[in-house]
Amino acid sequence: MDLFGDSNDYFAKTRMSFGEHLDELRGHLWRAILWLFAGMCIAFFFGKPILGFITAPVQIELAKYREFRLQQTEAKLDAGTLPDELIGLEKPTPILDILIPRQALELLAKGQEAGKYAWKPEEGKTLAEGVSQVGPEDMIRLPAAFSDPVRTGLAMNRVMSKLNGDDQLTTLSIQEPALVYLKVSMVAGFILASPAIFWEIWSFVAAGLYPHEKKYVYGSLPVALGLFFAGVILCQFLVMPITIKGLLYFNYWFDLRPDPRLNEWLSFAILMPLVFGIAFQTPLVIILAERLGVVDYQMLKKQRKIAWFVMAFLATALTPTADFTFLMLFIPMGLLFELGLYIIKNRSRDELDIEVPERDEMVGV
Template sequence: MAASAEHDEGEGSLIDHLVELRSRLLRAITGLVIALVALLPFANRLYGWFAQPLLDKLPQGAQLIAVEVASPFFAPLKLAFFAAVLLTMPWLLYQAWAFVAPGLYKREKKLALPLLVSAVGLFYAGCAFAFFIVLPAVFGFLTAITPDGVAMMTDINAYLNFVLVIFLAFGISFELPVALVILVLLGWVTPAQLREWRGYAIVGMFILAAIITPPDVVSQLLLAIPMCLLYEAGIIAARLVAPKDAERAADADEA
C-alpha cells in the first residue's frame, strides 16, 4: 500500500511538472508570436535600418541587391523573427526561470537571478557593440580595400546572414564573465586558477576571434580585445561570489 501510494505521488508530481512545462512553453511562444505579429508590418523599414551600417559605407549610388526572386519577402521576414526573439528574450528566460525556480534552494535562487539578468544584459550589450561599433568599422575596411573596377553589390539575404552571425558571435562572447562565474560556483575552477591561466586565455581568445569573425583584422581585434577585458571582469566577479574558504586556500596554494 505504501509503495503504491509513493508511486502514485511520484506519477502525479511528474504530471504536474509536465503540465507546468506545457504552460510555460505556451506562454513563451505566445509572447514571441505577439512580438512577431507586431513587427511584421514594419519588416521592410526594419531591414532598411538594419542595412544602414553597410549602406553608409558603400560608394555613391551603390545599393544592396536581391539575387533570389523571393529574397525581398523572406529576408525582412527572417529579420523580423530575429528581432522578435531579441525583444522577447527577457520574457522567454523568465518563463524558463519560473519553471526551474521552485526546485532551487534559497542560496541558488539568490545567485541564479543576478546571473540570468547579467546574461541578458551582456548579450544585448554584445549585439549593440557589434551593430554600432564593429559593423561600421568592418564595412569601412572592406569597402576601402575593394579593387578598382569592382562594384560592391551585396545580396540582401547574404548581408542578413553575415550580420546575424556577427550578432550571435558578439552576443555569446560577451557572456564570458557569466560563464566564468558559473564555473567558479560549480567548483570546477577558482579565481586564482583563472588568473594563472590568463596568458593562455588571451591567446585562445585571439584564436577564437580569428575563427568566428570575418577574415579581416579589424573585426578580430574588436572581438578579442573586449573578450580580454570581459575575462578580467569575470575574474573580479568570480572573486566576489567564490566561497571565501576555498578562495583563501587557493591563494595560499598559489603563494
C-alpha cells in the first residue's frame, strides 16, 4: 500500500522526471523534423506547379493592368488628349523602302500564299524545306510609312508584351529562382507534413492533460482547421486579386511601371493567407477563453467597442493597401467575434463536464 501516494492522482502512472521529459521531447522533435524532411522531399517534385499557383494571381492582374494601360492610351488617342510627348510622335513617319520578293507579289496577285523566303545562304549552308532563297536582284522596293505610329505601336505592344513575358515576375540574381524554389518546397513540405508534425507535438502535450482538457482540444481541432482554411481560401481567391488591383492602381496613379520581384511577392503571398487563417480563429479563441473562465459574456459585452476598434486597427495594419481592402479582413473578424459572443451567451456552463469557478471567485485570492 502506498502511504504517500494519491489514489485519485490521474498522472501517477505517467509522471516523469525533468530529464525524462527532455528525452521524451527530444524524441518527438526529431520525429517531427524527419516528417518535415519527408514532406519537403515530396514537395520538391511539385515545386513548379505550386509556385505557379502562388504567382498566378499577380500574373493575371499584371496582364489586366497592362491591357488597361493600353486601353487608356487608346481612349486618350481617340479623344485627342494624349500627353505632349506622345502627341509629337503621332505623325506620319518618314517614307522608307520596303523590300518584297518579286515571287511573293506574283503569288499574291494569283490569290495564293506569299510563301517563305530567306536570303541566299552562305556557301555550305542549306535552307529549310519550303523556304525559297532570294537575293537583292529578286526584290522589289516599295515606299511605305506609318500614318499613325502611336496606334500601330499600341497594337504591336500587345503582341510584344506576351512574347517578352512582361506579365512574369522578375528576379535580380541568377540564384534567386533556386532559393525561391527551395522556400516553396519548405513551405509546401511543412503543410504536407503538418498533420504528422502536430501529432508529435500533441503526443507530448497530451500526456499532461486531463480527460476534459483533451476533450476540448479534440472538439476544437476540426473547427480550427475549418476556420483556418476558410480564411486562406477567402484571401487567395477574393482578397488577393483585389489587393493586387489596389497596389497596381497606385502605380497607375503615379505613372510608374510595376516590376514585381519573385522573392518579394512570394513572402507577401504566403503571409497574407496566413494572417487571414489566424484571424478566423477569433470565435474559437473566445469560446475556449470563456470555458476556461478567463473571460465571460458580460465582460466582452462591456468591452465590445474596444474590441471592434482593435480589430479595425489590426485589419488596417495587416493589409497592405490604403483602400477598402482592410474591410475584407475587418468585416469577417467582426462577424466571427459576434458569433463567438452569441455562442457563449447561449451556452450555459452547466453543460460543461467540469466545475469552472466564476470570475468573482478568482479575484482576491
